Amino acid sequence: MFFGPRRFWGDNPFKSSYEAVIIGGGVHGLATAYYLARDHGLTDVAVIERRYIGYGGAGRNTAIVRANQRTPENVRLYSEGLKLWPELIDELDFNLMFFDCGNLNLAHSEAGMGAFRLQVATAQFMGVRSELLDAKQCQELVPLLDISDRPKYPILGGMYHPPGGTVRHDAVVWGLARGAWARGVHIHQQTEVTGIDTADGRVTGVRTTRGNIRTPKVLIATGAYGAQTARLVGIRLPIQVLTIQAMVSQPLKPFLHHVVSSGTYHCYCHQSLKGELVTGAHMDPWPNYTTQVTAEYLKHQAEALTDLMPALKSLKFMRIWSGLADMTPDMAPIIDGNDPVEGLYLDCGWGYFGFKSGPITGRYLARFMVEECCPDILQPFSLKRYRENRLMGEISTPPNYGPWN
Amino acid sequence: MSFTITCPICGKRNLYEFRFGGEDRGPRPEETDLTPETWAQWAMMNDNVSGIQKEWWYHRDGCGAWFTVLRDTCTNREMENGTRPHDAENPASNGQGRPYPPFVDRL
Numbered sequence: 328m329f330f331g332p333r334r335f336w337g338d339n340p341f342k343s344s345y346e347a348v349i350i351g352g353g354v355h356g357l358a359t360a361y362y363l364a365r366d367h368g369l370t371d372v373a374v375i376e377r378r379y380i381g382y383g384g385a386g387r388n389t390a391i392v393r394a395n396q397r398t399p400e401n402v403r404l405y406s407e408g409l410k411l412w413p414e415l416i417d418e419l420d421f422n423l424m425f426f427d428c429g430n431l432n433l434a435h436s437e438a439g440m441g442a443f444r445l446q447v448a449t450a451q452f453m454g455v456r457s458e459l460l461d462a463k464q465c466q467e468l469v470p471l472l473d474i475s476d477r478p479k480y481p482i483l484g485g486m487y488h489p490p491g492g493t494v495r496h497d498a499v500v501w502g503l504a505r506g507a508w509a510r511g512v513h514i515h516q517q518t519e520v521t522g523i524d525t526a527d528g529r530v531t532g533v534r535t536t537r538g539n540i541r542t543p544k545v546l547i548a549t550g551a552y553g554a555q556t557a558r559l560v561g562i563r564l565p566i567q568v569l570t571i572q573a574m575v576s577q578p579l580k581p582f583l584h585h586v587v588s589s590g591t592y593h594c595y596c597h598q599s600l601k602g603e604l605v606t607g608a609h610m611d612p613w614p615n616y617t618t619q620v621t622a623e624y625l626k627h628q629a630e631a632l633t634d635l636m637p638a639l640k641s642l643k644f645m646r647i648w649s650g651l652a653d654m655t656p657d658m659a660p661i662i663d664g665n666d667p668v669e670g671l672y673l674d675c676g677w678g679y680f681g682f683k684s685g686p687i688t689g690r691y692l693a694r695f696m697v698e699e700c701c702p703d704i705l706q707p708f709s710l711k712r713y714r715e716n717r718l719m720g721e722i723s724t725p726p727n728y729g730p731w732n
Numbered sequence: 733m734s735f736t737i738t739c740p741i742c743g744k745r746n747l748y749e750f751r752f753g754g755e756d757r758g759p760r761p762e763e764t765d766l767t768p769e770t771w772a773q774w775a776m777m778n779d780n781v782s783g784i785q786k787e788w789w790y791h792r793d794g795c796g797a798w799f800t801v802l803r804d805t806c807t808n809r810e811m812e813n814g815t816r817p818h819d820a821e822n823p824a825s826n827g828q829g830r831p832y833p834p835f836v837d838r839l
């Protein structure tokens with residue numbers, strides 16, 4: 328019998344005070360709420376979402392997860408994050424469709440191979456599986472790859488990271504929302520935070536389109552709008568907001584069993600469990616707050632994909648969408664708290680990296696917010712690293728990752 | 733969707749001829765007594781304006797000129813020369829645009 332659609336979480340009254348308010352119903356905000364309730368018994372928590380949960384990057388990303396970043400500080404966090412998925416599926420009792428198919432990054436130059444050597448060494452040092460492959464080995468993994476000299480940028484080799492893969496992004500949002508709500512967290516959608524109140528250097532509350540809330544703790548987890556939200560309390564952040572586009576093709580029978588990416592071609596793809604080729608592009612090279620898509624990027628993707636895998640010629644794209652990426656100069660997030668405003672926590676600047684790290688960051692942030700002392704693993708990501716010249720070197724380009732890179 | 737940028741020398745051209753050069757941060761701070769805070773503020777922090785901002789562009793595939801443009805980051809439209817950021821749309825604003833970008837869904 329059909330009972331009609333049912334939401335996984337219910338409505339709650341809008342209260343005028345909470346012990347903690349989380350701004351932003353994305354994967355980071357919901358995960359923090361979930362762990363506040365689960366690990367610390369802090370259930371008097373509201374998640375305030377301007378539109379609907381998953382409206383931001385959480386529902387627009389290409390669902391790729393991995394733990395082979397470049398710097399040890401990042402690898403440590405992402406690696407714990409990657410190990411968390413099976414655990415989370417179990418305890419949320421929700422199928423997040425974790426598919427550890429492995430990630431293959433392609434290199435098209437000696438310099439690219441050199442960068443991978445460093446990255447593989449870091450991963451191995453941190454106990455994360457990652458290895459260098461030659462072109463032939465890449466083709467063994469992905470038979471459709473053209474490893475001849477024909478492509479504009481011939482494939483020299485690759486970096487293979489078996490434990491990575493994909494996770495169903497909507498399921499993560501819904502599962503965490505249900506888990507948090509079931510433990511008492513209130514989720515208020517269609518509600519925008521328009522102001523953050525402070526007194527004597529402490530947070531005292533937030534103003535919303537549905538009324539004011541008194542609270543001693545506020546987490547800014549507004550994704551691409553993080554810089555806007557921080558400015559409500561006068562904090563400027565080193566963030567550029569860029570549109571990033573993604574698209575899916577018509578479904579095909581299974582042919583691609585790994586996530587494949589190429590920095591040189593600015594293109595990555597994987598095949599969804601439904602058979603569609605899910606592919607993402609580089610960011611649009613100018614900051615903006617639109618979610619516009621461009622013919623240029625469709626063309627770019629088509630050219631890049633068919634250069635790498637000529638058999639994909641005549642494949643049709645079905646839909647294209649975009650989301651916003653909040654890029655920092657060192658491509659690492661900004662996670663901070665109690666500085667300079669007591670009770671105010673920041674979790675933003677994730678760029679196009681922040682889906683895979685959502686639950687693990689939420690778990691540590693929840694601890695941070697309760698114990699008011701930053702856990703070791705999050706310390707490298709403080710905002711003050713920029714004025715202390717401790718940029719994290721996640722990329723091998725000059726330390727100013729912006730639209731011009 | 734694409735848009736145009738008006739080069740003071742070549743006129744209105746396709747966006748893809750240009751390279752974005754950052755939001756206008758004002759003059760570089762004096763080096764005497766420069767603190768890491770002041771430097772980081774100038775070199776790295778942004779206003780992230782959602783609305784009209786003054787920014788630098790470079791006519792890469794054209795005459796090679798650097799120049800400033802006023803552009804609405806919520807629509808990608810260039811503004812008339814002479815429009816000051818706080819004139820348009822929101823007279824009460826401090827030149828930093830809307831506190832939040834409007835919903836421009838074109839999905």
Ligand SMILES: Cc1cc2nc3c(=O)[nH]c(=O)nc-3n(C[C@H](O)[C@H](O)[C@H](O)COP(=O)(O)OP(=O)(O)OC[C@H]3O[C@@H](n4cnc5c(N)ncnc54)[C@H](O)[C@@H]3O)c2cc1C
Pocket residue numbers: 350351352353354355356375376377378379380381382383384385386387388389390391392518519520521548549550551552556571572573607649650651652674675677678679680681682683684685832
């Ligand atoms: C096309 C694309 C592909 C990507 N691919 C990947 C990938 O493969 N792997 C990966 O790890 N990451 C990927 N990312 C990045 C990832 O999606 C983001 O980093 C991540 O979603 C950030 O999560 P979040 O919870 O911080 O923010 P979001 O999910 O963006 O949530 C923020 C929420 O805050 C709300 N909000 C904003 N302002 C207010 C306010 N004032 N009041 C109330 N609510 C507010 C927004 O509506 C939004 O729902 C991709 C991103 C895009 C756009």
Ligand SMILES: [Zn+2]
Pocket residue numbers: 739740741742743791794795796797
């Ligand atoms: Zn010109």
